[in-house]
Amino acid sequence: MSQLYLVRHGQASFGAANYDQLSPLGYQQAQWLGEHFKELGIHFDRVITGSLSRQQQTAQAILAGNGQQLPLHVETGLNEFDFHGLAEIYCKFSDIPLPGTANGGRDFFQMLRKAMIAWSRGELHAVDQTADSPGIETWDQFHDRVHHAMQSLIAREQDETVLAVSSGGAMAMALSQVLSCGVDTLINLNMQTRNTGVHHLIYNQRGFQLAGFNALAHLQRPGRLNALSYT
Secondary structure, three states: OEEEEEEEOOOEOOOOOOOOOEOHHHHHHHHHHHHHHHHHOOOOOEEEEOOOHHHHHHHHHHHHHHOOOOOEEEOHHHOOOOHHHHHHHHHHHHOOOOOOOOHHHHHHHHHHHHHHHHHHOOOOHHHHOOOOOOOOOOHHHHHHHHHHHHHHHHHOOOOOEEEEEEOHHHHHHHHHHHHOOOHHHHHHHHHHOOOOOEEEEEEEOOEEEEEEEEEOOOOOOOOOHHHOOOO
C-alpha cells in the first residue's frame, strides 16, 4: 500500500504577463507546507511534478521546508489545461469580452466555469479550428493524459510515499476519476482547491482511495489565515 500527497501549486502570478511563476506568497505557502510535513514526520520517497514552472517551484520549496533533497520526476500528464486559451476560445464562441482579473478574478472564473462545461460537451473546437493559435486539447485528451499519469503510479506501486505537485484542473480530473463523478462535480472540485491544498490518497495495484481533500492545516494557523488563496 502506498500513499500519495497530491498538492496544488502555491499562489502563482495571476494577472501578470507570465502566470507560470510563483508569487512570494506562493513560495511561502509551499515552504510552510514542507515544514508541516516535517512536523508530522512525513518524508517522501519520490517526487513527481508536471513540467510547469509553478509546479516545480512549489515542489522544491516543499522539499526545502521538509529538509529533503530529491530529484523531480516530470510527468506532463499532471500539467494544467490551457485555461487562458480555453477562456479566449469560449469568449469568441459566446461573442463576449474576455473578463479581467480585478476583484480576485471573480468574473473570470465565473466565465471559466461555463467554458469548461462547453469544452466538456465538445462545443468549442469548431471555433478553435479557425483560431490563429495552435488550439487546445480536447476534453477527452485531457481526461486521458491525467488518467495515464495516475495509472502509471499504480503500475509501479511499491509501498512508498509520493509527493505529486499539480494544478487545480488536473487534480480535479484525477479525483473525478477516482470518485466516478460527473463534470459539474469536477468543476466544483477544481474551484474549491486552494493553493498548496493537499489531497491525500492511498493506493495499490487495485486503485486509489481518497483519504483527505484540500487539507490546509499549514495555513489554518494564527497569523496565516490571510495566506489562503485560490490563484
